[in-house]
Amino acid sequence: MRRNMISRRKFLSASAMAAGGVTIASGGLANTLPGAVTESAAREVWIATVSQMDMAAETPALMVERIFEVLREALVFKPDIICLPELFNTSNIKRKYTFKEEVAFSAETLKQFAAFAKTNNCYVICPVYTEEAGSVYNSAVVFDRQGKRLGEYRKAHIVEDEVSFGLTPGTLSPPVFKTDFGIIGIQICFDILWEDCWRKLRESGAEIVFWPSAFAGGQMVNTRAWQNRYHVVSSTRKDTSKICDMSGMEIAKTGIWNRNLVCAPINLEKAFVHVWPxxxxxxxxKEKYGRKIRITIFHEEEWAIIESLSPEVKVKDVLKEFNIRTFEQHVQDSEVAQIKARKQ
Incomplete structure (x- = not known):
């Protein structure tokens, strides 16, 4: 995208014009923005994500104020969910605090973002320290649209410094959270170097995985998306925060002209399939559904994404009607056949 923060009306208009109908690319990627949606998209979700690039404050309280200032820009889009960076409230702080003091700041931050979620009718992923039974975790707390706490994810793969600080690693069986738009999961920073929890989130039905982090991750973020066939959203303390489609393509990201915030829609009514057969x-x-379905082919990888652009059409029904298996089903069926053949 040349510009990420454009008006919602212009974004939707441009997306609709590009979509036009079923897109079957030839000679390369379809020249439509993967994940872009139309006004009639079946499962449109507006996501806002933050980068703390070049943001500093004297105290954690002032950093929270700065974050609220950034988020005010997103409210015009009425986001369904907002994700904040890893331990954002105690990061880029000029005044020095002890670890115990930093942990104590989190309780107040959670109260503030619970109220924000309720006031603005959106989900919020708030990454802070949490405590339970004498253990401290690097966590991401999820609030629903009423400001109620849905639960939290605790960083499983903490770094050595975090161990020395006294942090406890979280479970290797990460939870998923059911929202009114779909199922989400969370990973945090160093977790991106391990495949295990990302795979388990896929197996648990996650459709979007949020990744609050201290660093941007670059192509690792895109890779986790296409490897697991779900959307991935990063929210970072420095450099780029972005929203990736299940194909790994970037839907929107922060940059020179929108350094600290990006807000854009994704469509969850889609399926990732192998092209052949x-x-x-x-x-x-195409003949039956016309503009109601978009198919984007990735020729060299032999992937395709089948996406409904109409609330009247469910992708799972289309797959069943035309006897098309998802990529996941395709691989599983092949593996079963291989195991059977080896036993003969």
């Missing part, structure tokens, strides 16, 4: 059904789908 399902490509023979694509023209039939």
């Amino acid at each position: 399902h490509v023979f059904q694509f023209e039939k789908i």
Whole structure:
């Protein structure tokens, strides 16, 4: 995208014009923005994510105020969910505090963002320290639209310095959270170097995984998306924060002209499939559904994303109608056949 923070009306208009109908690319990627949606998209979710790039404050309280100032820019888009960076309230702080003091600041921060979520009718992922039974965790607390605490994810793969500070690693079976728009999961910073929890989130049905972090991650963020066939959203203390489609393509990201915030829509009504042999059904789908379905082909990878652009059409029904398996089903069926063949 040349510009990430454009008006919602212009964004939707541009997306609709690009979509036009079913897109079957030839000679490369479809020249539509992967994940871009139309006004009639079946499961549109507006996501806001923050980068703390070049943000500093004297105290944690002042940093929270600065974050609220940034988020005010997102409220015009009425985001469904907002994600903040890892331990944002005690990061980039000029005054020095002890670890115990930093942990104590978190309770007040959580109260403030619970109230923010309720006032603005949105989910909020608030990454701070949490305590339970004498243990301290690097966590991401999830608030619903009423400001109620849905639960928290505790960073599983903490770094050595965090161990020396006294932090406890979280479970290797990460929870998922059911929202009114879909199922989400969370990973934090160093977790990106391990595949285990990302895979478990996929197996638990996660459709979006949020990644609050101290660093930007670069292509690792995109890779986790296409490897696991779900959207990934990063929120970082420095450099780029971004929203990635399940194909790994970037839908929107922060940059020179929108350094600290990006807000954009994604469509969750889609499926990731292997092209062969399902490509023979694509023209039939096009003939029947026209503009209601978009198919984007990634030729070299032989992936395709089948996406509903109409609330009247559910992708799972289209897959069933045309006997198309998801990528996950395709791989599982092949593995079963391989195991059976080896036993013969």
